Amino acid sequence: MSVRLPGPERRDSILKAAQRLFSEKGYHGVSIDEIARKVDVSPAILYRHFKSKQMLYDAVLQAMSAQRESYVQTIINSGTSFEDVLTGMTQVYIKSISDNPDLLRIELQSLLDKNPAASDFFKNRWKSFTDYIEFSLNERLPYDTPNREVTILTAALMFQGMLREVLLQKHLQPQDRLEDVSLHELSQELVRLFLRSVGIEKSHLSRRAVING
Amino acid sequence: MSDFDSELDATGLNCPLPILRAKKAISAMEAGQTLRIIATDPGSVKDFEAFCKQTGNELLSSGEEEGKFTFMIKKAA
Numbered sequence: 001m002s003v004r005l006p007g008p009e010r011r012d013s014i015l016k017a018a019q020r021l022f023s024e025k026g027y028h029g030v031s032i033d034e035i036a037r038k039v040d041v042s043p044a045i046l047y048r049h050f051k052s053k054q055m056l057y058d059a060v061l062q063a064m065s066a067q068r069e070s071y072v073q074t075i076i077n078s079g080t081s082f083e084d085v086l087t088g089m090t091q092v093y094i095k096s097i098s099d100n101p102d103l104l105r106i107e108l109q110s111l112l113d114k115n116p117a118a119s120d121f122f123k124n125r126w127k128s129f130t131d132y133i134e135f136s137l138n139e140r141l142p143y144d145t146p147n148r149e150v151t152i153l154t155a156a157l158m159f160q161g162m163l164r165e166v167l168l169q170k171h172l173q174p175q176d177r178l179e180d181v182s183l184h185e186l187s188q189e190l191v192r193l194f195l196r197s198v199g200i201e202k203s204h205l206s207r208r209a210v211i212n213g
Numbered sequence: 214m215s216d217f218d219s220e221l222d223a224t225g226l227n228c229p230l231p232i233l234r235a236k237k238a239i240s241a242m243e244a245g246q247t248l249r250i251i252a253t254d255p256g257s258v259k260d261f262e263a264f265c266k267q268t269g270n271e272l273l274s275s276g277e278e279e280g281k282f283t284f285m286i287k288k289a290a
Contacts, residue, residue, distance in 0.1 A: 070228070071228050072232055075229050076236075080233060089229065135230055
């Protein structure tokens with residue numbers, strides 16, 4: 001016998017169950033019936049809240065974007081140098097995934113699902129990084145850098161790939177050889193290596209720590 | 214005559230670039246001067262509200278027209 005819940009709570013519980021299932025099985029791997037069973041309601045009740053699977057999926061994305069990471073705090077609190085901002089953004093992003101690893105799973109599922117709503121949603125999240133890296137390198141790289149435009153685009157992609165891989169390894173595929181290295185350490189080192197690869201030495205870290213402390 | 218002292222075009226850019234560029238622009242301005250910012254990232258509305266609240270700069274106005282968000286910020290004394 002299902003428990004009667006008030007509308008908003010029912011809606012919330014459906015969203016939570018749907019997020020879980022979509023993250024485990026992808027958009028096409030989940031049916032409305034399965035989600036309804038998980039929250040112990042009839043499909044008819046579920047359809048009263050969400051008219052279709054696509055609308056439910058969109059609502060899951062919407063709910064996740066409401067918790068979208070804000071980089072405002074990073075900008076206010078840290079220095080404005082490329083190194084400081086990139087370090088701060090990376091920490092914020094890592095925290096948002098650690099708080100809700102379903103985000104990472106749904107992102108990976110959506111890459112193969114080819115769902116336009118999801119694809120826009122995740123593209124937009126990464127765009128914060130790629131925009132920032134492209135814009136900053138465009139300001140910093142000498143104009144006579146060979147293949148300048150492609151270098152800048154590749155650098156942004158490289159960072160996205162590195163960060164996503166670190167999160168993947170830590171959250172979805174725990175490996176023994178990485179067991180003793182924390183996510184925080186991995187991400188710090190990742191930023192340092194990235195900066196070095198684009199010709200920027202990260203020299204302000206200790207100074208910044210003193211200022212912020 | 215314009216009713217602002219500096220202008221920042223942040224169209225097409227995602228957070229945190231609009232905020233970062235606004236922070237830099239404001240630091241180069243005198244107290245009491247105003248900065249107009251144009252952005253297209255819908256998240257910028259919340260971002261600029263939070264930014265002004267925390268930095269003490271005054272958000273004089275915030276509006277949207279055809280997908281473009283315009284903000285007027287007055288630098289704190």
